[in-house]
Amino acid sequence: MNTDLQADRRRIARDAIAIGVATGAYGLSYGAIAVASGLSVAQASFLSLFAFTGASQFALVGVVGAGGSVVAAGAAALLLGARNTLYAVRLADVLGVHGLRRPLAAHLVIDETTAMAVAQPDPADARRAFWYTGAAVFLCWNVATLVGALAGDLIADPAALGLDAAFPAAFLALMAPRLRERPALLAAIAGAAVALLATPFLPAGLPVLLAVVPALAITLWQRAAGRSVR
């Protein structure tokens, strides 16, 4: 039993570190792109420390780099950050944090920590996965941002390393065990379909948010059917 627990811990720590390192590689390119787009090193790092949500940060520097207004840049970033609200609603009960740990936990609610937490079969592992992944990603992301911002063009293109394919693969691997339940599988397929269909027509961030609609619809349908599809 005890060795099981240790094996579990090791597995979670190993996966968390892997995600942290991969995120760090992205952080290098974020730092470099941020400075190339006209942000100062301090501004690039400020966002990594306080916004701490990669997609939003890339969106902001992307809009600024393309010569867009700072209002448009901030709006794009916030739109992409809105999915973290939905993650936090889901994680609130699992994490059960109060007092000062609450803002700390909230700060770490991102795609990677949510995917790791919801992939675990029991709440204790879910909490462990959340904190380990949050710590690994926060550390790697911030160190990498600073290095990338200072080193600039030294950093390889993430696409050349296949990193842009690594993240979808990682999220798929984390979600896979849950997809054995029918409602979850349906929600995943419908969520992906809705986001892809909406992508050509909506600003970045909204298509992914829209995926919450099938999750709601499937829940309502299950209740109306008066049975669990499980």
Next chain:
Amino acid sequence: MTALWVAVVITGAGCFLLKLAGFALPRRLVEHPAVRGAVELAPVSLLAALIAVGAFTTAHRLALDARAAGLAVAALLVVARAPFLVIVIAAAATAAGLRAVV
């Protein structure tokens, strides 16, 4: 303070508050069974959407490229129950390899 600094600070604060808002939502609301079910399923839907957008779109357009091949390899390895690290590295190597060759 420059306009860019204002945008950076507001974005930092806004992104944090968006996360905190999810924790602060009244539990009474979240405990309603219908909401509860949707909250359980939402991360699965959102992460699946994130996978799809990350693998199959480029700047508002649908795209089929090396990322799709990487994701396909990942899916096969998931079915074969390969370890997490193997799946992630194989997907990245597939995409990078294809780009190097083509």
